Amino acid sequence: MQKPTVENLDTLEPNTWCKGCGNFGLLRALKATLAELEVPKEQYFLVTGIGCHGKLYNYVDVNGFHGIHGRTLPLATGVKLTNHELTVICAAGDGDQYDEGLGHLPHAARRNIDIKLFTHDNKVYGLTTGQTAPTAIQGYRSKTTLHGAPSPRLEPLKIALASNASFVARGWVGDLEHLKGLMKAAIQHRGFALLDIFQVCFTFNREQTFQFYRDRVYKLEDEGHDSSDLHQAWTRAQEWGDRIPIGLFYQENRPIYRDSLPQLKKEALIKQPLAPKGLEKLLKEFM
Amino acid sequence: MQKPTVENLDTLEPNTWCKGCGNFGLLRALKATLAELEVPKEQYFLVTGIGCHGKLYNYVDVNGFHGIHGRTLPLATGVKLTNHELTVICAAGDGDQYDEGLGHLPHAARRNIDIKLFTHDNKVYGLTTGQTAPTAIQGYRSKTTLHGAPSPRLEPLKIALASNASFVARGWVGDLEHLKGLMKAAIQHRGFALLDIFQVCFTFNREQTFQFYRDRVYKLEDEGHDSSDLHQAWTRAQEWGDRIPIGLFYQENRPIYRDSLPQLKKEALIKQPLAPKGLEKLLKEFM
Amino acid sequence: MQQDEISLLVGGEAGQGINAAGFLLAKSFFRGGLHVFGSIDYPSLIRGGHNFYTLRAAGYPVYSHWDTINLVIALDALTMKRHHKHVSKDGGYIYDSDRIPADHHDIPTDKKFLCPIPLKTLQKEIGGTPVIRNVIALGATLAVLDYDVTILEVILRENFQRKGDKVVEMNHRAVRAGYDYAKKNFSNEFTYQIKAISKTKQNRILIPGSEAIAVGAMAAGCKFYSAYPMTPSSGVLHFFFAQGEQFGIVTHQPESEIAAINMVIGAAHAGTRAMTGTSGGGFCLMTEAFSMAGMTETPLVVMLGQRTGPSTGLPTYTGQSDLLFAIHASHGEFPRILLAPGDVQESFDLTIDAFNLAEQFQLPVIILTDKHLLESHYTNDTFKLDNVPIDRGKLLPMTPYKGEKPYLRHRYTDDGISPRLIPGTPNALVHTDSAVHKESGFQGDHCEIAERQANKRYQKMPTLMKTLSKRDTVKIHGPHDAKTSIVSWGSPKGAILEALRILHKEHQSINFTQILYIEPFPVSEVEKAFQGKRLILVENNQTGQLGSLIQQYTDYKINYRILRYDGRPFDPGDLTDRIREALK
Amino acid sequence: MQQDEISLLVGGEAGQGINAAGFLLAKSFFRGGLHVFGSIDYPSLIRGGHNFYTLRAAGYPVYSHWDTINLVIALDALTMKRHHKHVSKDGGYIYDSDRIPADHHDIPTDKKFLCPIPLKTLQKEIGGTPVIRNVIALGATLAVLDYDVTILEVILRENFQRKGDKVVEMNHRAVRAGYDYAKKNFSNEFTYQIKAISKTKQNRILIPGSEAIAVGAMAAGCKFYSAYPMTPSSGVLHFFFAQGEQFGIVTHQPESEIAAINMVIGAAHAGTRAMTGTSGGGFCLMTEAFSMAGMTETPLVVMLGQRTGPSTGLPTYTGQSDLLFAIHASHGEFPRILLAPGDVQESFDLTIDAFNLAEQFQLPVIILTDKHLLESHYTNDTFKLDNVPIDRGKLLPMTPYKGEKPYLRHRYTDDGISPRLIPGTPNALVHTDSAVHKESGFQGDHCEIAERQANKRYQKMPTLMKTLSKRDTVKIHGPHDAKTSIVSWGSPKGAILEALRILHKEHQSINFTQILYIEPFPVSEVEKAFQGKRLILVENNQTGQLGSLIQQYTDYKINYRILRYDGRPFDPGDLTDRIREALK
Numbered sequence A, B: 001m002q003k004p005t006v007e008n009l010d011t012l013e014p015n016t017w018c019k020g021c022g023n024f025g026l027l028r029a030l031k032a033t034l035a036e037l038e039v040p041k042e043q044y045f046l047v048t049g050i051g052c053h054g055k056l057y058n059y060v061d062v063n064g065f066h067g068i069h070g071r072t073l074p075l076a077t078g079v080k081l082t083n084h085e086l087t088v089i090c091a092a093g094d095g096d097q098y099d100e101g102l103g104h105l106p107h108a109a110r111r112n113i114d115i116k117l118f119t120h121d122n123k124v125y126g127l128t129t130g131q132t133a134p135t136a137i138q139g140y141r142s143k144t145t146l147h148g149a150p151s152p153r154l155e156p157l158k159i160a161l162a163s164n165a166s167f168v169a170r171g172w173v174g175d176l177e178h179l180k181g182l183m184k185a186a187i188q189h190r191g192f193a194l195l196d197i198f199q200v201c202f203t204f205n206r207e208q209t210f211q212f213y214r215d216r217v218y219k220l221e222d223e224g225h226d227s228s229d230l231h232q233a234w235t236r237a238q239e240w241g242d243r244i245p246i247g248l249f250y251q252e253n254r255p256i257y258r259d260s261l262p263q264l265k266k267e268a269l270i271k272q273p274l275a276p277k278g279l280e281k282l283l284k285e286f287m
Numbered sequence C, D: 001m002q003q004d005e006i007s008l009l010v011g012g013e014a015g016q017g018i019n020a021a022g023f024l025l026a027k028s029f030f031r032g033g034l035h036v037f038g039s040i041d042y043p044s045l046i047r048g049g050h051n052f053y054t055l056r057a058a059g060y061p062v063y064s065h066w067d068t069i070n071l072v073i074a075l076d077a078l079t080m081k082r083h084h085k086h087v088s089k090d091g092g093y094i095y096d097s098d099r100i101p102a103d104h105h106d107i108p109t110d111k112k113f114l115c116p117i118p119l120k121t122l123q124k125e126i127g128g129t130p131v132i133r134n135v136i137a138l139g140a141t142l143a144v145l146d147y148d149v150t151i152l153e154v155i156l157r158e159n160f161q162r163k164g165d166k167v168v169e170m171n172h173r174a175v176r177a178g179y180d181y182a183k184k185n186f187s188n189e190f191t192y193q194i195k196a197i198s199k200t201k202q203n204r205i206l207i208p209g210s211e212a213i214a215v216g217a218m219a220a221g222c223k224f225y226s227a228y229p230m231t232p233s234s235g236v237l238h239f240f241f242a243q244g245e246q247f248g249i250v251t252h253q254p255e256s257e258i259a260a261i262n263m264v265i266g267a268a269h270a271g272t273r274a275m276t277g278t279s280g281g282g283f284c285l286m287t288e289a290f291s292m293a294g295m296t297e298t299p300l301v302v303m304l305g306q307r308t309g310p311s312t313g314l315p316t317y318t319g320q321s322d323l324l325f326a327i328h329a330s331h332g333e334f335p336r337i338l339l340a341p342g343d344v345q346e347s348f349d350l351t352i353d354a355f356n357l358a359e360q361f362q363l364p365v366i367i368l369t370d371k372h373l374l375e376s377h378y379t380n381d382t383f384k385l386d387n388v389p390i391d392r393g394k395l396l397p398m399t400p401y402k403g404e405k406p407y408l409r410h411r412y413t414d415d416g417i418s419p420r421l422i423p424g425t426p427n428a429l430v431h432t433d434s435a436v437h438k439e440s441g442f443q444g445d446h447c448e449i450a451e452r453q454a455n456k457r458y459q460k461m462p463t464l465m466k467t468l469s470k471r472d473t474v475k476i477h478g479p480h481d482a483k484t485s486i487v488s489w490g491s492p493k494g495a496i497l498e499a500l501r502i503l504h505k506e507h508q509s510i511n512f513t514q515i516l517y518i519e520p521f522p523v524s525e526v527e528k529a530f531q532g533k534r535l536i537l538v539e540n541n542q543t544g545q546l547g548s549l550i551q552q553y554t555d556y557k558i559n560y561r562i563l564r565y566d567g568r569p570f571d572p573g574d575l576t577d578r579i580r581e582a583l584k
């Protein structure tokens, strides 16, 4: 089938994101990334959650599944284990992934399931009209935190590092070239990859705006960060304030979950015949 | 009511744990801890999950709720916010808390809900006959990991540290005095406390036995660990192998969730009258 | 021409403030003493797309919006196109002529009253920001309808007071700009004009179901509300956040619905009144703990706001497809109560009753409602807040325990209801268990205990049925001796009452049996209502779920089924036609 | 005295290997050509407590255990005490006299055959470890029953072969020690003796429901099984882990039931046959995704193994209380299929059919079963593995797509079923959505689409009903023209067949209507079966859930209800009494 191009990855679906939404940049970066890789369109599988981010599914013309809120990871795992020739990408929201679906993340990470998780981290629940997300910065005001979010935010990168994720990165929608590089690296990484993306919710988040990030982000690679050093990664992941690092925090090569399954050594499950031979011997045990 | 003593904390319920189970030690340490504190029995509230650990509920005569699998934290949060005069303790399993209920842990931690989580970390699903738990060590063999657990284990302390938990500790059932000290410190800590307890499953876990731990554990306090230093805590939490640290990894004083609720400044919710005065003004807005 | 009644639609993109504009208009009529019903239709997106607010105002009670529209206020071209087929023959349009050139709106000009207003131009003239355009359009609308514009001005002043005089002044100017422009250009031309009846504030409210439920819950003493956002249940959550604190209520947004319900069970067990709210998918996630509430006999109140399913479905549209799910939700068998309000008064009343029943019978109660009721604006007498009944059943005071020793949380009693103690009460301990437990609440892994405790839980039924028999479990609207009865539940009530009004004018012998307390099913009340009647079932779902219950519990057969399951509520006009068809 | 039939019970503490001992005994009779039924009863704990294995063996088919016991093999004192009331008048005990002193077992010695065996002493004599005591007891048992002990020896050899000769030898010695001791001390005294019929292996199996389902699934081509452990569904998971790999099946233990079902939906959507299994509380957690399977038309197979509820309930005991929940589970409306096997043959057959129906109709299928069926050992002809029908419906091959362009996953068709493509197939892309979607699978936030797609999904019903009408949706056991019919589903089948045998001997005009395909409800088949009959409902639950469906779908009334809900399966003896009562 077609090799993806930025054009042929377009769908005819009307885009319903707000004008000014950071999702547009993210979409652009994703399409550009896929267009640079040699994988044919039908070999991609995109799973999205429920939220504004979930609509991404409608705008990228690859195989796609718009799942339920918070469950991209297990659904993607099922797809990947069934047909590991597919490149499986999850687009999740911060409410979606870090609230409802948080329990799946450390497990997908430690198992090193070979799927890519791109989180649209806009620090609000966009589609449900702006409630506070778990990544919202302490003090953030919304209709569900009138006096400001009372608790420190959830820190996805730290959670991922604590869960032995083999690829941990952060990008933002204000630097698409950089974001594209991270997306590409994530896709090319053999194993689980978390790419948390600062995605500006133009409508509801009046604090973490483009300007907010532009004033603060710096690139790890510009400061000689060694992404093979877990210790450095952890230290960098703590940084928050006037300077916020983006880039590849950590990457490690270790066996993926599939490597533990001899059934999948030769070919993908989907390529194998359904009805197994020799089942009779199972019944012998009961005779 | 009565001040707890080791004797009056006993119930008449028949104990159904296996002979040799590490839970007995844990139970003993818990009763001894409560007996040393000045809180009357009726001011304790114990929430347990489903698993062998969950039966603890039957053996400690304080208020108790044997909840469902994986949900001690939210249930305990509801109890605590309603009556914050109660000392609320959760006894969870590793399957219970770190598989089914994992999603609640980072949130309870970052919110600093003033409840205590004691996890019976036996590295197996005891009550369901020995399946591999998420904390099982890579390579661990059971009926659900015949070739050995393929993935690195989930590391609760690292997850807790990554979630800004204000109290992170590890004990083990082979040193009850030490364990008691940690339980006491956790209960006296103002805020969320995770105390992960190596609890030997005598029946199913033939690898992480008493001897296994006895050969490996050392006490942080014996090595001058500074539990106010997050960085040190993280470094120690990585240690695993011939030497495994137990003790208080990290403790920090920061506001608890309740501090953000002016409603609870004066007295516990349960002490306040149900039907509020002045509701008429709400309806005025609709006139 | 003065009319008794008018039906309007305000339409545009999401983000244009359609809901707010529609509501301001609704409020203007409401404050003028008219009865108003307003309903918002919006897709699941934040900006763009197509939103519209439909409202009806009349000199007599109105129970529903109406698809047939007399005047469309169009803030974009799509609005004109989309709703054209629903505009009455003598109807018309007010539209933003700066945005929608005359050759672009696709409306056959000969047929309709067209009132182009250059919103952008006027906005610039008065020196306002774009958000003010809606207000200009509203001013124009009131001019065309010849309605007292000062009422809107008062409302705007109230609304914007806290934002300062400048904002109030700007709004005032906007209203006047629209009003004057329309008066000057289209005065007295439009068929539909309507008059305010009264200008003094009355003891009436214009309120959506969400707020009716929230206020009901607060009045019932709900002190703890924890819910994960989900349309259409979020309104209640937002209201609790905005208003709860001042009344000493704790409101919480947890990490998931599973957390929400477990927290609420914890809070209720700990002795306060607690509630959660959600919609279909969220309720799914709650079912496991719902069963635990049944097993531990914890008084639990869950508001289930239905939307179009299955799965994510149409998140912002309505439906009634979760009735059987809610009645049968969760593994195992335990008694529960399901209440289905049909309007805001019932929302308020049944919510209060939900809390009382939950505590009296120590079991979970579901308030089953839907997007249409939760998010539409109803005109109602204000709710009575004095003497709200609060009956906590067998809850013991927190004073040192002096009852039978030892205290047994799940003690066997004649009516199956055990005295309930709040943990923390001196001289007693409270034990409960999601597993089979003994009277003490400690685990009892014995078959005999399982059976006895199961019997205990169902032993509540006779008392419960007796208690419920004193409630209006079933309401009959219209003549009791009618030949035909429309059978329904929940939010279709409004459209059905409207249809009934028309059918009665046509001298049809028909009434409406509304079932409010659906579980336990009020068999004898329903059978009494059905006696000798032809039955027409009306439900906002695909399979006629109430019909299934009627088939199960009674010997009556549904003769005709009118179902709608496209996400939209019933339109009284269309519904009347379908009932007429059924009556043939 | 030689008997046709015998009923035994092996009892002791958890951890004493009661299940294994009981099963060895069962297997011994089975290998001797007898028909056997064995059932294990254990509380939710790992060591201690009281476990017992009940088994019946006979020269003719047996379908159930029996509460009345002829011989108890007691490994602890509690066993003797607990089961005394169930021991038949001429029954007896084999017991561990080293553990249970004669003055301690509470059994009136005059009435019963008592066979004390000093297990510890004998164990020491032969130089074995304590685990060998059960085997000694089994040897003694066969001696007392005058049954061919070499059969047991062969079985033990097969079992322990891979553990080496020493182990085999020790087992052999243990059997002989028990056998010889009993022969010497109690030879020919016992009323109950039973003979092997044949010693050559036949094409029969002794298998529990779990394994029947697992083998069925494998035969049907299930390549992916993901499940979170939960009694009584774990047996299937363990079997998949133990046996799946060699057949190229991927088995996974995920972090939760929510993960399990979402994974399985992913796997099924990606084109393989996939399944999950769980019990009540776990199924609750799956309901949200279950609805997604309905919406995305993903072929999904879920095994729901019931246990005693509500909530944690009695985790290791049986029940049938999730029928209505399963039928109505999840928000929104979508077609589903629910199959309820009553024995191991049906477990095998219906599991295969589940996969076929799921793919033919692209919808979720539930196999509803329970602890009693899943964990009891049934004697059955071996399953036919050749020519297992595999019908994948409208699944397209993975060769480059050449069909109508563009490929539309949810294309409208005459029968509502769209051609299904595997993602990754060249020249086409597959899109699907949990929200309302268009034919293309892209989101379609429009009411018209919601309605059309809803209609599309239900458009499958006529074809589905036609397909099902060719299945044995309902089975009638016994004379079709009987005056009374017992109506039931699932695992009570065995006890009912036993009761029927007795009642037929008493010349009662009675048969048994077993409903296997419960959703969609086979109305006409059921009505045909019921014609002119008195109906006795038998269910292992408290509210008679199948009865509710019968009330809903048919005009027949249940005349009498026999319900059991203490966690235990029906006992044929007690059931027969209750049916006799009903027949009065």
Ligand SMILES: Cc1ncc(C[n+]2csc(CCOP(=O)(O)OP(=O)(O)O)c2C)c(N)n1
Binding pocket: A050, A051, A052, A053, A054, A069, A092, A093, A094, A095, A096, A097, A120, A122, A124, A125, A126, A127, A128, A133, C228, C229, C230, C231, C257, C281, C282, C285, C312
């Ligand atoms: C089980 C469930 N609970 C709640 C919802 C309602 N819901 C839809 S989107 C959303 C949150 C969206 O926030 P996020 O995931 O951050 O996505 P964003 O819109 O910001 O991209 C919620 C709570 C749902 N669809 N399903």
Ligand SMILES: Cc1ncc(C[n+]2csc(CCOP(=O)(O)OP(=O)(O)O)c2C)c(N)n1
Binding pocket: B050, B051, B052, B053, B054, B069, B092, B093, B094, B095, B096, B097, B120, B122, B124, B125, B126, B127, B128, B133, D228, D229, D230, D231, D257, D281, D282, D285, D312
């Ligand atoms: C929702 C749900 N899923 C599964 C189960 C079955 N179950 C009971 S205990 C248990 C695991 C026990 O392991 P763990 O939590 O580690 O406790 P332990 O027995 O080791 O103390 C499981 C899976 C359940 N009760 N509820």
Ligand code: SF4
Binding pocket: A016, A017, A018, A020, A021, A022, A023, A052, A122, A126, A127, A200, A201, A202, A203, A204, C046, C047
């Ligand atoms: S609400 Fe926020 S995240 Fe959603 S589309 Fe609009 S700007 Fe983007």
Ligand code: SF4
Binding pocket: B016, B017, B018, B020, B021, B022, B023, B052, B053, B122, B126, B127, B200, B201, B202, B203, B204, D046, D047
């Ligand atoms: S199974 Fe393991 S954890 Fe459970 S009681 Fe026995 S030894 Fe303890």
Ligand SMILES: [Mg+2]
Binding pocket: A051, A093, A094, A095, A120, A121, A122, A123, A124, A125, A126, A133
């Ligand atoms: Mg977000």
Ligand SMILES: [Mg+2]
Binding pocket: B051, B093, B094, B095, B120, B121, B122, B123, B124, B125, B126, B133
């Ligand atoms: Mg464990």
